[in-house]
Amino acid sequence: MLGYPHEAKDVTKDILFEKFPTYEVLGAWSRGEDAEWPPFDDDDEDDEILQRPRLRFDIGQTVVCRVGPDPVTGWAPGKVVQLWYREPSWPANSWAPYKIELDDGRNIFAPGDVDQIIRQA
16 A cells, blocks of 8 residues: 555656655565665664664763673673664664673673663773
């Protein structure tokens, strides 16, 4: 189902081609392949970032992160290297608040901005 903010008499081929998936995308879908639609738009990401909650830590700030089950020894020190991290394989609009480089060289992400996961060093 498609909806356009136009009366039917005002819809042109140009409007349809602008909003409808391309032949390449439709072909990929018909073959059962993944194809991104609608295309990724950097402006959309900027708008989405503005709507996210403010985070407690900034890039470069030292933190300790929960990396194991033990409440005392299950923590590792590191540094925030990225805000609003995401993996390409994650569903759309799925983000982790922080990407952290641990002092031992590993890179991890914090799935939430709470003291049980990440706290000030």
